[in-house]
Amino acid sequence: MRRLWLTTLLLCSLFSPFVHANIATLSQDSQWLSLLHFDRETPFSPPRSAVIDSAFFLAENGRYDPQAELEATLAALREPPDEPGSHASCRFPARAVWLSTKTGEQWPSAECPEFDEWQAQHQDSEIGLMFATGYLGNPASFFGHVMLHSSAPKTQSSSTNTQYLLDTSLNFGADVPNDEGLVTYMAKGLFGGYDAQFSNASFYRNTALYSEREMRDLWHYQLGLTDAEKSLLTAHLFEIVGKDYEYLFLSQNCASRIARTLELVIEDDLTPGYSPWVAPENLLRALSNTTHHGKPLLVETQQIPSRRLTTQREFNALNSHQQRAANAVWPSENDLRMDAPLFTVLSAAQRSEVLDTLLSHASFLRQTGDIEKLPEIERQLLQARLSLPTGRADVSNEAMPAIHEVTPPSLVSFSGVHNSHSNNGARLRFRPLQYDLLDTNQARMPNSAVEIATVEINTNDQGVSLNRLGLFNITNLHTNAIALPTLPSTAWQISAGIERNRLSCRRCFDGIANVLGGKSWALGQHLPYALAGAQLRTQRHYDGIAVPMLEAGVVSSWSPSQRTHIQLSHRPNMGYNNRQRTEWQVQHRIALSTQWDMRFEFQHDYSANEASIGLSRYF
């Protein structure tokens, strides 16, 4: 029997039209390289697949040799089937389809129970992405996270999928041991040492983690792919789920890997292979700018708000009587007064809306603090709500921009500078990532800043010199936006870099690191804050390696395009001879578009004043 098969295969090979095709050419086809997860551009290493799992390759050196892998795949596909699920067409259904299309060959029919189940689960599914906005609870989450998303097709009678929680997300992430220390985690993340995998899970697990626990908004990006493309992609996802990949936090991460996966059916390079970092935002912007079959690739975006945003919207939708009633019912964290007159006088429908908001707020508090009486408060709210008729108010949601519609993260600016101690000059500023208190917006974490690797270069008649190298500046003012009881939250700021010791000296540099904590308040369009902590520094021009530090300021949002930041800092040099420092600065930003802005800055310290006006380009 086996001899008969071999004879048949030999005959097929002899008469196959593919026998005349150029295998070498086919093995360099971009789709074949995508199927093997070869990166398209790799300036620092020879081409290779990002998959390190030997089960993913049929040729011994398939990870490095796409032609050998193609030949081995063709040979395996021509083999007669053996055990159910073991044939190459079962293990690599996307390769089988693609090679069949390219060569015209048909493969022996094989039983593929696992792939059949996968196909049944994802039949007619739409393929898209799910983006989780940035989160300051962990450095790895500062720039957001993106996942592949397979959603059930919308029914003709409904424009929305009411069962979307049961959709499937395919998450690419590093396999991090539970007991990994932070230093090891960061070192391995940046320089290598972790394996990563695509894993699939029901979408409700993502909403439980991102929306309910970490209070991060999710954004669904639906892509306009043809049925054949969706089918090929779905088959390919079956091939790669659970396979081990290389992982580097900056470049071999969720965004770059998903980009490479989508490039199987999208001709464009979604993210450059040579870039030292790829953020999820880069991928989403690329998708939004991509044309596919003459149409925009991005069909639509849909926001899935976090619990915090849901509660905020529900509270804002209440009328003033209801808002006062909500505050009367729940005046402080551990105090619930269901018999508050302001509440009991409301109609049943109005009370329902108040209770819905309070239940949502209780859900928010459950994740953000430890309130002793919260379980009992929730019970009483549930009981009260269950005694009222069903139904929820339609909360008209303010349309919020998606991340690809707001100001991009990289900035380069050119400023004219006047220094009262030296001559006039110019300043070039480059900030590759990500946003500051002036250019942050609704699509990012509210009242926060994430600035990485900011470089400022001065030039004047004395020459070119460094003004500042900011390694990082992470600020979370952590302001409560809802007038309902919450536990006190801490505003904080950590920053490190190299700065001038004083405005009057061009080359008096010292390394500094600030760690500050405090509180902020939301007062309409103004956001005052006060922080206290310490500054650690080198002592080339400072006395003392550590000094206490106070910082206070206010961020005022005059309009969506204009914002001012005033900041005062004080460092009493207790125990050292050097003079104490009180400095202040005012910054004002006018957004000209999502790509351009103008900034005005004024700084003062004991030695000089400095003013600047500049034009910034975001990209």
Added chain:
Amino acid sequence: MLKRSITATAALLGATAALTLSSTTFANDHQGDINPWQHCGIGAAIFDTNTTAAAISNVIWDSGTTAVTSATISPETCESEAIKVAQFVDETYDQLAMEAAMGEGNHLSAALGLVGCDASDTASISQLRSDLSTVSASSNYSSMSHNDKAYSFYTSLNQAAANCSAS
């Protein structure tokens, strides 16, 4: 030979009938048979509790543990559709309880859809609300464990599913 064919056909028909019966309704599948929280390890920290790792967006999770703790429960039982429902209830209980009290919501719709009920089935929603009202009427509800609350809702959902399939 004929006898063997008849026997085989009868066995096939029997097996087909058994399969058909076993998949008639979700409610009949398992009702009252097992407690997935006790017997299948549901609720045993599907998400990592390590604060560092749990906060990492890129952390990988598995698709749920189905550790069989009872010799009488087969692994197949703990991989059934019923367990998928139990996992959903376990993971989203707080949202389910809240939305059941309100009478609508995405989690409630998904739960009803999972057990084969219409998302807007008023009888099912009334059943869930009534059961939740009874369970939460006692002040002991505040100190009930998450697993007990989730199992209570799961049981109520089963009953709603039985009513759905009967109507």
